[in-house]
Amino acid sequence: MTIADLAIAGLIVLGSLFVLLGSVGLAKFPDFFMRLHAPTKASTLGVTAILLASALLFSFRTDTPSVHEVLIIVFLWVTAPISALMLASAARHQPSTEPDKTKDPRQSKSE
Amino acid sequence: MTTVVHKILPRPILTAILIVLWLLLNNSLSAGQIFLAIIIGLLIPPLLGPRSQSPLIVKRPVALMAYVLLVFHDIIKANFIVARQVLGRNSALKSHFLIVPLAVTHPTAISLFASTITLTPGTVSCEIAPDHSHLIVHALHTDDPDGEIAGMKQRYERRIRDIFDESPRAAIEDNNT
Amino acid sequence: MIGTAALIGLALVGIACLLSFYRLLRGPSLPDRILALDTLAVNAIALILLFGLWMGNPINFEAAQLLAVLSFISTVALAKYALRGRIIEPENRS
Numbered sequence: 001m002t003i004a005d006l007a008i009a010g011l012i013v014l015g016s017l018f019v020l021l022g023s024v025g026l027a028k029f030p031d032f033f034m035r036l037h038a039p040t041k042a043s044t045l046g047v048t049a050i051l052l053a054s055a056l057l058f059s060f061r062t063d064t065p066s067v068h069e070v071l072i073i074v075f076l077w078v079t080a081p082i083s084a085l086m087l088a089s090a091a092r093h094q095p096s097t098e099p100d101k102t103k104d105p106r107q108s109k110s111e
Numbered sequence: 112m113t114t115v116v117h118k119i120l121p122r123p124i125l126t127a128i129l130i131v132l133w134l135l136l137n138n139s140l141s142a143g144q145i146f147l148a149i150i151i152g153l154l155i156p157p158l159l160g161p162r163s164q165s166p167l168i169v170k171r172p173v174a175l176m177a178y179v180l181l182v183f184h185d186i187i188k189a190n191f192i193v194a195r196q197v198l199g200r201n202s203a204l205k206s207h208f209l210i211v212p213l214a215v216t217h218p219t220a221i222s223l224f225a226s227t228i229t230l231t232p233g234t235v236s237c238e239i240a241p242d243h244s245h246l247i248v249h250a251l252h253t254d255d256p257d258g259e260i261a262g263m264k265q266r267y268e269r270r271i272r273d274i275f276d277e278s279p280r281a282a283i284e285d286n287n288t
Numbered sequence: 289m290i291g292t293a294a295l296i297g298l299a300l301v302g303i304a305c306l307l308s309f310y311r312l313l314r315g316p317s318l319p320d321r322i323l324a325l326d327t328l329a330v331n332a333i334a335l336i337l338l339f340g341l342w343m344g345n346p347i348n349f350e351a352a353q354l355l356a357v358l359s360f361i362s363t364v365a366l367a368k369y370a371l372r373g374r375i376i377e378p379e380n381r382s
Binding site: 005017022027058066068076083 | 364
Binding site for chain 1: 132135136137138186187189190193194196197198201204206208225226229230233235236237238239247249251
């Protein structure tokens with residue numbers, strides 16, 4: 001049980017660190033498309049780790065497997081790329097208010 | 112006989128997914144919940160109307176499992192790479208837009224490929240060309256854009272084509288789902 | 289021990305919420321703000337789960353689940369609004 005406790009505590013802290021990392025990336029990157037990278041990957045993985053921790057904890061507590069966490073995990077992983085794609089296409093079709101740090105794709109297309 | 116089965120179960124896979132989802136949602140395997148799950152699984156698919164496109168058939172389930180494991184491994188790797196990039200200096204990053212030409216043709220396969228790109232190291236797919244000829248992908252940091260494109264096609268797209276046995280013909284036959 | 293880990297987690301995610309909130313206020317563009325809201329929702333899911341872990345009470349799951357579904361739908365709707373200037377389009381135009 002102590003090993004399980006240790007694993008659960010580790011997952012909680014690791015997950016929270018990844019969630020924090022996602023938001024740090026969101027706050028510090030200089031342009032929208034770079035900002036998009038951090039929350040789609042790091043935050044989703046962080047929440048996944050926390051969900052796994054709670055699945056483990058409540059499975060041990062109640063002695064019956066607690067599996068509906070899996071539903072949230074799958075849902076988050078399926079929806080993260082879709083919302084990222086929607087936001088990216090919204091951003092690409094909007095006049096940007098700040099200088100783009102990344103190269104314009106139309107230029108690289110004609111290369 | 113097959114038409115009767117087809118009428119009751121127009122989309123067997125969707126029915127199975129609905130049953131599993133309902134049981135997961137309630138976190139229970141009691142007889143009542145299973146009964147309710149089966150009712151929902153039988154009731155919803157006929158209400159959905161005709162398919163908007165022919166379904167994509169998984170030809171090699173083992174390859175699909177291997178692909179899921181590979182992507183899972185890459186996701187974990189992606190996160191440690193992103194962690195390093197987030198904590199590093201912004202000026203060290205060279206972002207690029209990449210134009211990835213598509214070899215897969217079916218919309219489901221394209222969305223699987225685009226989602227994989229988003230979840231794996233350093234790249235987010237930003238746009239699917241309306242004619243399905245290419246994807247526009249944003250790379251957070253790359254020294255070699257062409258190598259990146261080739262790597263992604265080699266690592267993921269080739270496997271996706273393998274899973275679905277993708278060829279223009281494959282989209283027409285839809286009898287075994 | 290799990291309680292301590294959950295408290296540390298709550299502190300870390302709290303900082304994450306502040307950072308997302310900074311991006312929400314700062315902008316500068318509409319997609320930035322939508323992305324910040326989406327991240328804030330993911331952070332809120334993490335907070336709810338951590339709170340549940342701290343209390344040792346599994347009742348919070350439904351809230352986390354609802355928030356996950358709601359945040360996805362609202363992100364898509366807002367992104368579509370940013371893209372087209374409207375959310376529901378007449379059928380013959382799409």
